[in-house]
Amino acid sequence: MPTQRLYCNQLSLALLIFSFSQALMASQDCDLATDLVFRAYHLHSQGRAISQQKLLFSKSLQLCPNRPDVHTTLASLLYKQGQYSEAVHHYKQALRYDKKFYKAWHGLGETYYKQKRFPLSLEAHLQACSALTDSKTRVMALLKNKRYAFTGKEELIERESLLVLYDEQRRQHLNKKISDCKLYDMEVFPKHIFINLRFGLNEANLPPSSEGQLDEIAAALQKLDSSIITIHGHSDSQQFWYVKSLKRRKQLNQELSFERATNIVAALVYRGISEKSFEIQGHGDKLPLRLPLLDASVLAFQRRVEIEVMPVITQE
Numbered sequence: 001m002p003t004q005r006l007y008c009n010q011l012s013l014a015l016l017i018f019s020f021s022q023a024l025m026a027s028q029d030c031d032l033a034t035d036l037v038f039r040a041y042h043l044h045s046q047g048r049a050i051s052q053q054k055l056l057f058s059k060s061l062q063l064c065p066n067r068p069d070v071h072t073t074l075a076s077l078l079y080k081q082g083q084y085s086e087a088v089h090h091y092k093q094a095l096r097y098d099k100k101f102y103k104a105w106h107g108l109g110e111t112y113y114k115q116k117r118f119p120l121s122l123e124a125h126l127q128a129c130s131a132l133t134d135s136k137t138r139v140m141a142l143l144k145n146k147r148y149a150f151t152g153k154e155e156l157i158e159r160e161s162l163l164v165l166y167d168e169q170r171r172q173h174l175n176k177k178i179s180d181c182k183l184y185d186m187e188v189f190p191k192h193i194f195i196n197l198r199f200g201l202n203e204a205n206l207p208p209s210s211e212g213q214l215d216e217i218a219a220a221l222q223k224l225d226s227s228i229i230t231i232h233g234h235s236d237s238q239q240f241w242y243v244k245s246l247k248r249r250k251q252l253n254q255e256l257s258f259e260r261a262t263n264i265v266a267a268l269v270y271r272g273i274s275e276k277s278f279e280i281q282g283h284g285d286k287l288p289l290r291l292p293l294l295d296a297s298v299l300a301f302q303r304r305v306e307i308e309v310m311p312v313i314t315q316e
Contacts, residue, residue, distance in 0.1 A: 033064035040073075050077050068094035068101045075104070079111055087111045102128040106135045113138070116155060118148040119164035122188070123174060129181035136181060143178070143186045145292040150193035156213050157192070162220035165190055166227075166309040191308040193289065197264065199303045204259040206267065214264075217307065218271035226312040229268075230279045233261030236302035237285040250284060258282025264305050 040056035043049075057074040061067065075090035088111050094104035109124035122142045128135040142148050148165075151157040164170055165188065174188050194217075197210050206214075221229060235253040261280045269275045288302055 030064035033060040036060040037070055050081060053077060066097050068098040068104060072104045072107060075107055084111050084115050102131040106132050109135060109138060117161050118142060119161040122148045123164050126174060126177035129177060139181065150291060151196050153195050153198060155196055156216065158216050159219040162192060162217065163223060165192055166220055166224060168311045190310060191306055194305045197305045199260055204256060204263055206263060214267045214271065218268050218273055221273050227277060228279060228310045228312060229277045230281060230308040231261040231264050232306040233257035233282045234287060234302060234304050235285050254282050254284035257284050260305060
């Protein structure tokens with residue numbers, strides 16, 4: 001027993017020494033990392049090449065990775081060079097170590113904006129909206145012009161951006177942040193306008209170029225709990241111009257918009273979404289699109305689909 005007790009005491013001492021040496025090494029690494037940061041800032045003050053600054057910041061983070069300020073500075077350099085994916089990574093790393101590092105939220109929001117990932121940009125800027133004027137300005141612009149609410153004809157909105165709007169808890173958190181930022185008359189709704197799902201004149205079939213966007217929509221919907229997914233089909237007022245009867249033209253437009261929405265449902269069911277989740281509405285030309293950043297006179301914008309997602313409310 002004394003031998004065993006002696007062995008345990010020696011083991012405990014060895015572990016204590018090892019832990020102390022590890023902490024000492026980490027402290028020394030962070031001291032060296034700080035020196036590298038100062039050297040990088042000195043290069044910046046001299047207007048030296050960004051590549052040299054990036055190298056020093058990267059080496060600093062290898063030695064001491066828990067520095068949100070260094071991650072944010074490196075991310076801003078990557079942003080300036082158009083390396084947006086790498087910038088996003090480092091902004092996220094900064095926020096991993098400090099959720100209230102508002103400069104990182106602002107930088108992340110601006111990077112998402114450059115990538116045209118507007119719902120994610122809105123979400124990131126809202127985290128800093130109450131703390132930073134620049135973030136609040138960006139939030140107000142996004143909400144006013146509704147840039148987060150539509151995808152243009154040559155664009156693609158990916159799964160994660162759609163989930164900002166379609167995930168109930170995430171959207172509620174978004175609207176709470178809007179209220180916290182004292183923007184009381186503004187709100188985000190669970191609907192997105194897909195101008196990029198383009199239909200030809202008097203046509204209901206989607207071109208092959210729509211496949212990528214349909215894949216992203218399906219990927220987002222698969223992440224949700226039970227939901228009611230309403231597909232809104234729209235047409236423009238100039239279709240069936242050769243039909244003399246106004247009443248008949250209205251009827252044909254309504255039927256066409258319904259067929260367009262039906263084809264979207266079929267495409268999403270093919271991608272694994274339950275057909276029971278869908279509701280279909282064909283609006284014809286009764287609801288022309290009016291958004292600050294779009295010219296309503298461009299008829300192709302009116303031939304569109306909108307997808308709205310609402311949670312299923314269960315009675316307890």
